[in-house]
Amino acid sequence: SAGEVLNKYVVAVGGREAVARLKSRVTKGVREASQGRVRPVEITSKGDDEYLVVASIPAQGEDPPAEVRQALVGARWWVKNPGGVRELRPNEVADVRKGALDLAAVKIPEPFPGMTAAGRERIGERETVVLEVKPAQGVTSRYYFDSQTGLLLRVLTLLDTVLNPIPEQVDFE
Numbered sequence: 001s002a003g004e005v006l007n008k009y010v011v012a013v014g015g016r017e018a019v020a021r022l023k024s025r026v027t028k029g030v031r032e033a034s035q036g037r038v039r040p041v042e043i044t045s046k047g048d049d050e051y052l053v054v055a056s057i058p059a060q061g062e063d064p065p066a067e068v069r070q071a072l073v074g075a076r077w078w079v080k081n082p083g084g085v086r087e088l089r090p091n092e093v094a095d096v097r098k099g100a101l102d103l104a105a106v107k108i109p110e111p112f113p114g115m116t117a118a119g120r121e122r123i124g125e126r127e128t129v130v131l132e133v134k135p136a137q138g139v140t141s142r143y144y145f146d147s148q149t150g151l152l153l154r155v156l157t158l159l160d161t162v163l164n165p166i167p168e169q170v171d172f173e
Contacts, residue, residue, distance in 0.1 A: 002111040002131050005145050010106055012150035019105040023047075031055065049074055053096070070096055107152060108143060118142065123153050140165075 010016060024046040031039045044052045053070040069080045070088070077088040077096060088096065111131075118132035121144065128144040135141060138160035144153045152172055158165040 002115040002117055005117065005129050005131055005150075006108055006111055008150035009145055009152060010109065013105055016106070016109075022105060025105070051096075072096070107155075120147070126153060128153055 013019065024044065027043045027045075029041050029043075031037075031041050033039075039058070040056045042054045049072065051070075051072040055068045055070075057066040057068065059065045066082045071078055071080075077093050079086060079088055079092070112133045112135060115131055115133040118130045121128055121130055123144055127147040129147055131143045131145070133141050133143075140158045140160075142154075142156045142158075144156070145151065146153050154172070155170045157168045159168070
């Protein structure tokens, strides 16, 4: 069941008590976007209301390498890029908040309403148990948990459009 898979997952990341004691975390990764764009990213978080996201942008043509910083302190979000510093717009804040969920030590503490076990699939050499939920009209999210360790390996979100679904995939190592 979805509940059993998520309980195993919470234990695999250290348990609720250990996660509650975390003061700060640094997460490093790579963002791969369309058109072959690859950017290193480092995220530092403290509690639920302090984040610093640093994305490096490699040189492109005549443009030198650059750095983009997004930060949350309390209720204020801002971004600093080569164009200057400004507060984030509401739609940008929503995107950053969604991304912050991917950084939580426990990304899914409880089953979402309607979450079901959707079978098993392989990711590379790993067999996974797949949980699926439709959180909104036209949106399907699939969560892939390693069958042996219980750890979350992938989140795949599909947004239905007139032509084709648009995928967003986050892989964890």
